[in-house]
Amino acid sequence: MKMVIGGAFQGKLKWAKERYPGVEWLDGRTCRPEEIFSCRGICSFHEYIRRLLVREGGKEAASKLAGDLISRNPEIIIITDEIGCGLVPIDPFDRMYRETVGRICTKLAGFSVRVDRIIMGVGAAIKETEE
């Protein structure tokens, strides 16, 4: 598993396309829930989580997502926005959403062999292990 993270509109997908050529990127904003377990890469992963959370039983599905991904699609490349660095949202759902993304990504980053953080299109590896 690998992750590409950073703020919104920092060129994460473009960077990932150069770094990982040939990968077809699933879009977390539009894909079907099951597709994440068979794709090679997903972008807008935070949006995938938000869409999961608004569904019936979404909280439970979200709590299992990291574990499920690790067991069912351990080679996936995940692109996500870091959404946890703003003011604490007034809306309770937004607070829960943002913390859930953090918890899931923390678990996935722990499993990942490589995590790159993209700032203004420039990537920096914050985690790199022997592949």
Add this chain to the structure above:
Amino acid sequence: MFYLVTGGSGSGKSAYAEELILRLRAGCGDGDLYYIATMDPVGGETMRKIEAHRRMRAGKGFQTIECRTGLAECAREHCRKGSFALVECLSNLTANELYREDGAKEGTHDAILRGMEALLSVCRTVVAVTNDVSRELPGDSREMLRFQRVFGQINASMARMADCVTEVVYGIPVEVKG
């Protein structure tokens, strides 16, 4: 030594800070170990958060010191020389000082700065957890803007005092100041 730990929501900064203080204390042999809790227990969500943090540090030898406001007095009254303190977290402390009846209000920045100085004068090691609320516009809310400004200034002052500043990104420590 003063270690400042920052990070976004759900980033694993608390777990990192806790491991850090336990490791530092283990390396020194002994000394009291304090958890300085700043969160005001109001509302179900906050109570659940407090509970989750309590569970996380249960059985690890922490003495919990409740400190809503007045970190300096708290340090002088409760902390022993040569001890280890984990402060969690500076954003709650800032909100308490700004908004609580017994808070420092306009003097929030200075109160927290003096508080940290007092804590550092008695403790051997302090690890303080803070967070980053700066990467977003506060919208039309003057209050949000004020909080962002005061808290940003406090974080900058803390980082200046700190020997080491680490941002925790999804559980990964990224060095800000070595």
